[in-house]
Each structure stands twice: as C-alpha cells, then as structure tokens.
Amino acid sequence: MTDTQMTWAAATEARGPASIQRMSTEVAISIEKMNKWYGNFHALRDIDLTVHRGERIVICGPSGSGKSTMIRCINRLEEHQTGRVIVDGTELTTDLKNIDKVRSEVGMVFQHFNLFPHLTVLENCTLAPIWVRKVPRRQAAGAAMRYLEKVKIPEQAAKYPGQLSGGQQQRVAIARALCMEPKIMLFDEPTSALDPEMIKEVLDTMIGLAEEGMTMLVVTHEMGFAQAVADRVIFMDQGQIVEQNSPREFFANPKSERTKLFLSQILGH
Amino acid sequence: MSEIHAETVGYTRNTMLPPQPPPQRQSGAILWLRENLLSGPLNILLTILGIAVVWYLVSGVWPWLANSVWRADGLQECRAIITARAGEGTTGACWAVIRERWWQFTFGFYPRALYWRPVAAFGLLFVAIAPILFADERRIRRVVLGVAAVLTLLAMWAVNAPDGWLVAVAAVMVGGLVLSERRPSALLAFSGFYPVLAYWLLWGGSLWQPLMVLAGFFVGWGIYRLVGRGAPILRMVAAVLAVVAWWLWLGPLVAQTLAAALPLAIAAVTSDTFGGFLLSITIGVTAISMSLPLGIILALARRSDLPLVKMLAVTFIEFIRGVPLIALLFVASLLLNYFLPPGTSFDIILRVIIMVTLFAAAYMAEVIRGGLAALPRGQYEAADALGLDYWKAQRLIILPQALKVSIPGIVGTFIGIFKDTTLVTFVGLYDPLKSTADSVRASIAWKGTYWEPYIFTGAIFFILCFAMSRYSMYLETRLKRGDSH
Numbered sequence: 001m002t003d004t005q006m007t008w009a010a011a012t013e014a015r016g017p018a019s020i021q022r023m024s025t026e027v028a029i030s031i032e033k034m035n036k037w038y039g040n041f042h043a044l045r046d047i048d049l050t051v052h053r054g055e056r057i058v059i060c061g062p063s064g065s066g067k068s069t070m071i072r073c074i075n076r077l078e079e080h081q082t083g084r085v086i087v088d089g090t091e092l093t094t095d096l097k098n099i100d101k102v103r104s105e106v107g108m109v110f111q112h113f114n115l116f117p118h119l120t121v122l123e124n125c126t127l128a129p130i131w132v133r134k135v136p137r138r139q140a141a142g143a144a145m146r147y148l149e150k151v152k153i154p155e156q157a158a159k160y161p162g163q164l165s166g167g168q169q170q171r172v173a174i175a176r177a178l179c180m181e182p183k184i185m186l187f188d189e190p191t192s193a194l195d196p197e198m199i200k201e202v203l204d205t206m207i208g209l210a211e212e213g214m215t216m217l218v219v220t221h222e223m224g225f226a227q228a229v230a231d232r233v234i235f236m237d238q239g240q241i242v243e244q245n246s247p248r249e250f251f252a253n254p255k256s257e258r259t260k261l262f263l264s265q266i267l268g269h
Numbered sequence: 270m271s272e273i274h275a276e277t278v279g280y281t282r283n284t285m286l287p288p289q290p291p292p293q294r295q296s297g298a299i300l301w302l303r304e305n306l307l308s309g310p311l312n313i314l315l316t317i318l319g320i321a322v323v324w325y326l327v328s329g330v331w332p333w334l335a336n337s338v339w340r341a342d343g344l345q346e347c348r349a350i351i352t353a354r355a356g357e358g359t360t361g362a363c364w365a366v367i368r369e370r371w372w373q374f375t376f377g378f379y380p381r382a383l384y385w386r387p388v389a390a391f392g393l394l395f396v397a398i399a400p401i402l403f404a405d406e407r408r409i410r411r412v413v414l415g416v417a418a419v420l421t422l423l424a425m426w427a428v429n430a431p432d433g434w435l436v437a438v439a440a441v442m443v444g445g446l447v448l449s450e451r452r453p454s455a456l457l458a459f460s461g462f463y464p465v466l467a468y469w470l471l472w473g474g475s476l477w478q479p480l481m482v483l484a485g486f487f488v489g490w491g492i493y494r495l496v497g498r499g500a501p502i503l504r505m506v507a508a509v510l511a512v513v514a515w516w517l518w519l520g521p522l523v524a525q526t527l528a529a530a531l532p533l534a535i536a537a538v539t540s541d542t543f544g545g546f547l548l549s550i551t552i553g554v555t556a557i558s559m560s561l562p563l564g565i566i567l568a569l570a571r572r573s574d575l576p577l578v579k580m581l582a583v584t585f586i587e588f589i590r591g592v593p594l595i596a597l598l599f600v601a602s603l604l605l606n607y608f609l610p611p612g613t614s615f616d617i618i619l620r621v622i623i624m625v626t627l628f629a630a631a632y633m634a635e636v637i638r639g640g641l642a643a644l645p646r647g648q649y650e651a652a653d654a655l656g657l658d659y660w661k662a663q664r665l666i667i668l669p670q671a672l673k674v675s676i677p678g679i680v681g682t683f684i685g686i687f688k689d690t691t692l693v694t695f696v697g698l699y700d701p702l703k704s705t706a707d708s709v710r711a712s713i714a715w716k717g718t719y720w721e722p723y724i725f726t727g728a729i730f731f732i733l734c735f736a737m738s739r740y741s742m743y744l745e746t747r748l749k750r751g752d753s754h
Contacts (some may be wrong), residue, residue, distance in 0.1 A: 078652055094660075104656035114651035118669050120747075127665060128655035180655060 027182055028215045035084035036069060036239075043069050045239045046081065053183075056216045058226040058247070059235035062221070063264060067219045070236070071186045075106045076219070086185055104132055107177030111189040113169040115161035117155040120175060121148070121172050122157040125179045133180065147175040153207050167198025171205050178209075185209065189216040221266060227251060235259045323542075336361025337568050339368055343714030366615055366718045370709050371389025374725070377544015377699045378532045383536065385430030385472075389438045390470040394554065396445035397463035400456040402740065406747075410449045418442035464555075469535070471551065476533040481520035483638065488515045524648035540618040544699025546729060551618065553687040556625040563680065564633025569663060571638055582634070594693050597624040602696035605646065621693050628688040640675035641667065642742075673748050680741035684734045702726045 029051040032134045033226045036044040053055060059067045071079040073085055076092050084223050089100045116124050123163045125144035129135040135143070148154040151171040153164075161169055170190055177185060187206065191199045203225050210216055220226070226233050228248050233250040235243040235258070242249070243259045253261045274637050306316045309386035341347040347363035355361065367374065376384055395417035403409045421442065425435055441459075448456045465479040489512035496504045530532065572584035589597070601620040644667060653663035670677070691702040697707055704732065709715050 025281060075654055077653060082448060097464060100656050103654060106654075109747075110651065112645075112647050112655075114645075114647035114671075116648065116651070116666055118673065130657045131661050131665065176655075220330040 009072050024053045024097065027051070027086060028053045028055070029217075030084075030086045031070075031074075032081045032084045032086075034070075034073060034085060036066075036073065036078065036080045043239050047083070049234075049241065051184075051215065051217055052218065054213045054231050056210050056214075057232045057234060058230040059217065059219045059234045059236060059243075060221060060223075060226070060262070060266075065236040066239040068188050069239075071217050071219055072088070074186060075103050075108055077108075089160060092213065098194055100132075104180060105127075105182055106184045106186060107180055107182035108186045108188065109170070109173050109177055109190045109195065109245065113161070113166070113173045113193075115169055115176070117161050120158055120160055121153070121164070124161065124172060125176045126243065126249060128176070128180050133175050140219045144175070144179050147178045148172070150178070150208070150230060152201075153173045165198060166194045167201045168199075170202045174202075174205055174209070184215045184217070187220065189219050189221075191222055223251070223263075237262075246267075308588050308600075324711055331412075333360050333362055338362070338365050339365050341365035342369075344717050345714075346587060362724075363718060363721055366439050366492045366709060366715050366721050369720075370705075370715075373709065374545045374701055374705055374722075377705070378542040379544070379547060380538060380542065382429075383424045383538060383671070384428040385434065386470045386473070386535075386538075388421065388424045388428060389430070390432065391550065392424070392438065393415055393441060393463065393466065393470075394487060395421075395462040396442060396456070397451065399445075402452070402454050407450065407453070409445070409481065410453070414446045414449055418446065438501045473527045473537040475524065475526045477524040478521075480687075481524045485512045485515045485520060485525075485737070508639055515559045516660060532569075532745055541615050543618060545705050546694065547702045548618070548698060549701055550688070551688045552622055552693065554692045555622050556629050556686055557683050558691075559626045560629035560682075563630035565668065566636055567630055568637035568641060569635035571634060586631045586634050589628055590635070594625070594628050594689055595692055598692060598696045600624065617696070617698070619700065621696065625686065625690065628689075629682060632682045632685075633679065636675050636678035637671060638673035639678065640673075643674050644670055673745075676741055676748075680737055687734060687737070688730060701729070 022074050027050055029049070031047050031049040034043070034047040047070060059071065061067050069078050073080045073092075074087060088105050090098050090102050090105075092098060092102060092153075115121075116127070119127065122141060122144055124148065126137070126140040129140040129143065130137055145154055145157065148157055151174055151247070153168055153175075154167060154173070156164060159219075161172065164172065174190075190206070194202060199222070205224060206216070206218070207229055207257055218225070218230075218260055230245055230247045233247050234241055235250070235254075236257075237258050243254065243256050245255075250259075251263065254263055297752040307313050333354075336349045336351050338350050338361060339547060341363065342348060342365075347365055348359070351359060351361035351363075362698050368696070369373055371713040372381070372384070379387065383522060395413055399410045399417075401412065416437070422439055430438075444736060445456060445459065448459075448749065462483070465476075465483050468479045470475050492511040493504050493508040496507050545603065562740060567582050567586060570578045571586065573579045573582070602617060605620055648663070648666055648670065652666045657665065691700040694700040694703040699708070702723070708727070709722055710718060
C-alpha cells in the first residue's frame, strides 16, 4: 500500500461511508479564464472553475456544449490556448514533465471504455502501474486484483476485454484508472454507450467510489446519479458554464432559460 | 371473430423451452458433389469444362515428367535416353542438370571445401529466429530446433565439415534446445549475436571485426546513458556520433589489437564467389529482418507531430517507392563509389543489402502506417490518460495492435522482397534464377536446358515463400485469441 492509498482508506474509515463533512477546503483543480478554439470555432469560453478535494461535480449540457472538451483539458488530452489550468498544484503548460505528472495523478474513464484489446483484464490494470509508477509486477497484480474486487469482477481477470459485456468493460476501465491510485477521477459520459440494463452496475461502482471521498468530475446525462451523489451540478452551453448550483437547487429551480429548456427535454420523457 | 380474438389475447409463456441440438447436417460425398458441382445445367457445363482443362494440362505435362532423366552427362545424352525409353518424338525432363549443377545452384562459386560454413550459418539461423517466431510456443520451438539440428549436422557431415566444427555447431544447437526449454528469453541473446556469427561464418576473416561492429551498438547505448538527463535529441546525436566514431576509427583499431593477441580467424571468402540460393537467402534474410524495425521507425516518423521528422520520412518513403528497385541496385553498384571517399572499397553484397533493405523499409512503413491508422483514437487517448510517454505507449499499446492488423501486408512485403533478390543479377551477382541458369547453359553439355533450371528455382522459391505465407496465417490465428467472439 502506498501513502496515498493509506490516507485514503484511513480517511474513509474516519468519516464513515456516507459522511457529510468530507469536502476539504484544499483546492484540487483550479481553472482560470480558460479558452480553447478548434480553428476558428470558439469551443471553450472563459471557463472559471475551482474544484475542492473530495468534491463530486456533475457536468451536463447539450451535445457540443464543450463539457467533454473541458474535462479533457484537465489531463491535457485537449490543449487549452489561453488561461491557466492548475491540477493538484501543477500547472499544465507545454512542459511534458508536468503533463505526465498530472496524468499519473488523474484517472480517466471514457465513453467507449478504451480498454486495450490485446491485453487481458489484469494486464490492462497492471500496465500503467508497472511502466509509469515502476511498481514491481507481483505487487501491481495484487493491487489490481483488489481493485477488480472493488468493481466486482475479479473472476474476469484472465479474460480479454472483447469477451466481456459493455458494463463489465466499463467497470474494468474504472479499475484500470484506480490502479494508478489517482487523486482525481474524470468520467467522460461513462454510461452513454451502455445498454440500459448495464448502466446501473457502472453507476453503482461510481457511487461506491464517491462514498470513499474521491474527487470526481462526471460528464453525464444520468440526472438520478447527479441528485444522489453530486455536490455541485454544472450546466454548460456553447462552451460556457451557464449555471452551477447544488443539485437540489439546480433541479428544483433552475435559473437560466437554457437550463430550464434542457432539463425539460432531458427529464420530460 | 373468435380466431382474431385468439390472436390478440394476452399470452404468457409459463414454461421456457430447453435448448435443443441443431438438426443433423446432411452430409456425404454424393451430396457435396451434387450441391457444389452439379447443382444446375450451367454448373454441370462448367464442371465438364473444368475437368477438360485439367485433363488437357495434365496430359500435356505428365509424359514430360514421367520421362524424367536424373542421370546423364549432358542434354544430348538425356535426349538419347528418353528416345530409347519412350520412342521417337517423345519429350522428357532432364533433371540431370540439377543433379550435376546442384552445388552451383546452392552456393554459386563458394569454395567447395568451405560449403559447411554456409550450411552451419543456415542451420543456426533457426536457433536465432525460433525464439522470435515462436515466442510462446515451446512445443513448436522444440520441433523446429530438433529438426534443424539433425538436418544441419547431417548436411554438414555430407559436405565434409571438420570434426571440431561439427562438434561446436552440435553444442550450440543442443544448447539452444536446452535454453528454449528452460529460459527462452535467454535464447534471444543468441538471436542478437547471430548476425555477427553468420557474417563470420559466411565471409570468414577475423571474428573481432564483426564483433566490434556489434560492440558499436553497446558503445552508443553506453554514451546515451552516460550523457544522462540531457535533452533527448542531444543524447541521441551524441550516441550516433559515438557509434560512427567507433565504427570508423576506434573499432578497427581495437579489432587489430585483439586479433594480434588472439587471431580467431578462419579463411576469408570474397563476395564475388557468393551465388545461387546462398546469395538470395543472405540478402533476403538480412533485408527482411532489418526492414521491419526500419519500417516501424519510418511509419512512426511519418505520423509524427514534428514537421521536420515527418517531412524527412515522407520524402524518403515517396522517393524510394517511386524508383524501381533495379535503379537503386545500379546506384548501389555504380554510383555509390563516386560518393564514398577514394580508396574505400565497400562490399558489393553489403551495398546491395542496404539498398534492398531501404526499398523494403519504405513499403513496410506504408503497410504499418495502415495498421496504425486502423487503431481507434481512443487507444492513444487511454494510453495518454494513464501517463504513458510516447515511446511506452507505442511499444506497449499501439504497435502490438497495429502490427497484428498489418501481418498480412508485412508478410506480403517480405515475400515480395525475397523474390526481388533475384534482381541482383542486373548488377552482376549470381542470383539462382537467371545468372546461375545462364551460366549452366553456357556449357556445351547443357546448352538448351531452359525449363528445368527455372522450374527447379521456382519450386524452391515457392517452398520458401509458401512457408512464410503459412507462418503469417498461423500468427494471425494465434493472435486472434483476444478478439471478441
């Protein structure tokens, strides 16, 4: 067990699973006046966002509103052009060392899982710890099995991703990210590519993670998840943050017309 | 009314049907014939036509093959034997030419007393490639190494190899077999050392010379590590400079000193004696094994974000692909000498190998680029998101998948290159197909033998290329394990 994991586990124990006082005042991510263009298209406009350690944020909005782009700027899968992004005290610039440092601290789960099809489930999970963190092979495998147990699929460890269902693959993807013992987890529409009956197993896994105090940014249309788990809901449109509020306020009385329209469309059917 | 009602009324299944085996497939030879060959008037017609064509071909070729003559001293004698055996006006194959010129087809003008050296090099090739081709198939390795050991030793014995060498090669073969059973990864060290050994066996001279060339790579690696945490480009340049300096000045000096102390020399053989399949396989194996890594680097360079690297790769690939191989071979044989410092004699086979390798690498790069392009973006993103740097992501995630997709194309390029080695006839080397056949026909006794040498050479090429093709299919099946069912 590394230090991070130790404190993590200890903190969870101290607080209890469903604690109220889990958010600290420590800043995990700070985004200031971030802008991004694709060619002439202004994709992200003056984004300001501060995320505290342990905070769970759900980001929603119509497609093309820039929500995925925003969270992908946090681990530099997308490059921002102006403004500052500081993750866990490290500012993202063109410096490759900083980028690698941030990436090893930030886990990401993708819409299409993006598991490595030529490796077994276990190898998917141990690859980054072995090659990036330089963890000995045996130790990495032990940790990976613990995380696979956490996402409830240790029995699939020797299979290849192509042999698993979508929900199982996504849970492996979560375990793979957790194996790097990240301080922050990003979820980019984790349930959008899943069959309805598999959405729940993935959401349950994410709820479990949230209860342990993980800092999470989740792009999703699962409003039930937002209501149950989020500390804050952010609504984005046309590359801007239009509204953010506690889930209770956000759903009960949305302020802007755009939010009202969006909520009526997404909750209407 | 009641019927409609019956169809629209709610229905709940209360017993689930158990799964049942599929109906017995109708089978049998007669059925197969009827379904595949005689299923309709048109098919019957086509079947009859097909049989007629096959009959025509076989009836034409069969007597020629049936009247084959294996022992004769010349074409005239062959014809006399055939006429005596089958009557006036019959034809027959005169394989006696292959029998008599067998050594020439195999080794060219390589000194007869040293035939065992290429044989040993060829046998040891299997020890070198088995751990690469059959990395996690112990049983196949056992069979390959066992058969190679027996055949190599028999062949060496047949060409009168000295006893000491016979024992040495046997020891290496057995050692390879044992390592393959116990620690296959250690066998890869032999694969790395094999080029030096093969060069030494084929060309002879002092072992120190090729050893120093190999040592150059270690020198480069050492310098790369020594420069430490400098800019990657800087370390790279320093390493390359060190390697060049080693090869040009320091290496030969060390080799001379060591050779003076301990010669380790065997009789030298010059390149102009190489010929036949010895030449083809030497050029083919070297070009094939070097073009793959070079092609990978070129493909990655072509997809690089660095404009200069990308431009260089594109220029190289498009130039090489746009020029016929024969033109490159002429450059190798004629022009290259103008650009080299006066007095340097650069071995012709080495020059040809370099050109064939570059040619193959350009095609290889495009094949691999296709594989790289076939990978979904998500794979790159997942590798990035986990914090893998560029080279680790390429090595662990991207290339294993891209190469797997490209296997048919890669092996296709290998086969093409191997067959293209016959083109070296145009720069005066004794390839097995044209130069050797021509020189055989140049003798009075065999003047006029056209079919037999070509069929023989073609058959050998077919066997080798077919083996590569089968290996590619084997590899594809084996790597399919991870795919979704």
